[in-house]
Amino acid sequence: MEQRRLIKFGTSSHVLSLPSSWLKKNKLEKGNLIYLQENNNGELVISSNASESELRKITIISDNKSFKRLSKEIFSAYINNYGVIVITGKNLDSIREEIRKMLHGFVALEIIEEDKDKIIAKGFLNIKDVSINENIRRMDVIIRLMMDEMKKSINSNVWDAIYKKDHDVNKFFHLLMRTLKGAIYDPGLMRDLGIKNENIFSYWITCENLEDIGDEVKRVSRFIVEGKLNDKEKNKLEIIFDDIEKLYLDAMKSYYKKDKELAFSVDSKKDELIEQCNKIFNRYHTPDTGRVLERIKKMIYGMAVISRVIYEN
Numbered sequence: 001m002e003q004r005r006l007i008k009f010g011t012s013s014h015v016l017s018l019p020s021s022w023l024k025k026n027k028l029e030k031g032n033l034i035y036l037q038e039n040n041n042g043e044l045v046i047s048s049n050a051s052e053s054e055l056r057k058i059t060i061i062s063d064n065k066s067f068k069r070l071s072k073e074i075f076s077a078y079i080n081n082y083g084v085i086v087i088t089g090k091n092l093d094s095i096r097e098e099i100r101k102m103l104h105g106f107v108a109l110e111i112i113e114e115d116k117d118k119i120i121a122k123g124f125l126n127i128k129d130v131s132i133n134e135n136i137r138r139m140d141v142i143i144r145l146m147m148d149e150m151k152k153s154i155n156s157n158v159w160d161a162i163y164k165k166d167h168d169v170n171k172f173f174h175l176l177m178r179t180l181k182g183a184i185y186d187p188g189l190m191r192d193l194g195i196k197n198e199n200i201f202s203y204w205i206t207c208e209n210l211e212d213i214g215d216e217v218k219r220v221s222r223f224i225v226e227g228k229l230n231d232k233e234k235n236k237l238e239i240i241f242d243d244i245e246k247l248y249l250d251a252m253k254s255y256y257k258k259d260k261e262l263a264f265s266v267d268s269k270k271d272e273l274i275e276q277c278n279k280i281f282n283r284y285h286t287p288d289t290g291r292v293l294e295r296i297k298k299m300i301y302g303m304a305v306i307s308r309v310i311y312e313n
Helices: 020-025 067-079 092-104 132-152 159-185 187-193 197-226 231-257 260-284 287-311
Strands: 007-009 013-015 034-038 044-048 057-061 084-088 109-115 118-123
Touching: 034 187, 044 187, 057 067, 067 084, 067 092, 067 159, 084 092, 092 109, 092 118, 132 159, 132 197, 132 231, 159 187, 159 197, 187 197, 197 231, 197 287, 231 260, 231 287, 260 287
Parallel strands: 057 084
Antiparallel strands: 007 013, 034 044, 084 118, 109 118
């Protein structure tokens, strides 16, 4: 850790010299503005207004990697705010379409160059323009539609519609992860986004659980379509689906309104719904019913965690 000595300046101020290496790295010179922000630990964070995140470049080698492994590297590059992602390797042709589909699933990331052994994607989004709250609401709106279709899946196959909506939920989730990750390491970006350091964890938890709820809605609907449920089992699921939808709406209402009493109520109802799921399983005890109910319970826990964000802050 480098030490610097305070120098008295005038009658009421002090000055501190900055390392030339830091100034060079942030392309600062005489007359440029810098920004000071005190964090929760009483530390003073100094940042420049310039953000180089969109100019960062990463090269990902695809050789000897499955698409599943490669997709994790691409996802990591996107949420870590690399502006240019180069994917190169001799096996690209065998996984090209999957890579293209994944890249097109990210907000404002476009393929700008492509040949036999290389795909280059570039981000065209100014991350400072992203609204955390607006994109959380977008995820919420889509999940509400998915839940309505989940109820329909008991009597009809609406899997394709749910799958497409889950894809949109994931798209906004990835954008929010990219934005929040950028804000963690760039106090200047945090300031531009109008958020505080202490709020980032709450935003992160909320986004992750919304994305998980969307995934579980998708899985429940698929398991219902693939399973062999009798009419009595379907009737029980219809009843509990109405309760789950009500719990979700209450969880999001408590989140938007910062309503701690409603958040506590959501947490209490969680236990009641989990018990309902257990009773249904104990009564019918079939693999198909058990598979659906386990995903439903995970969905319920996610709603409770969103409400917990409110009453634990």
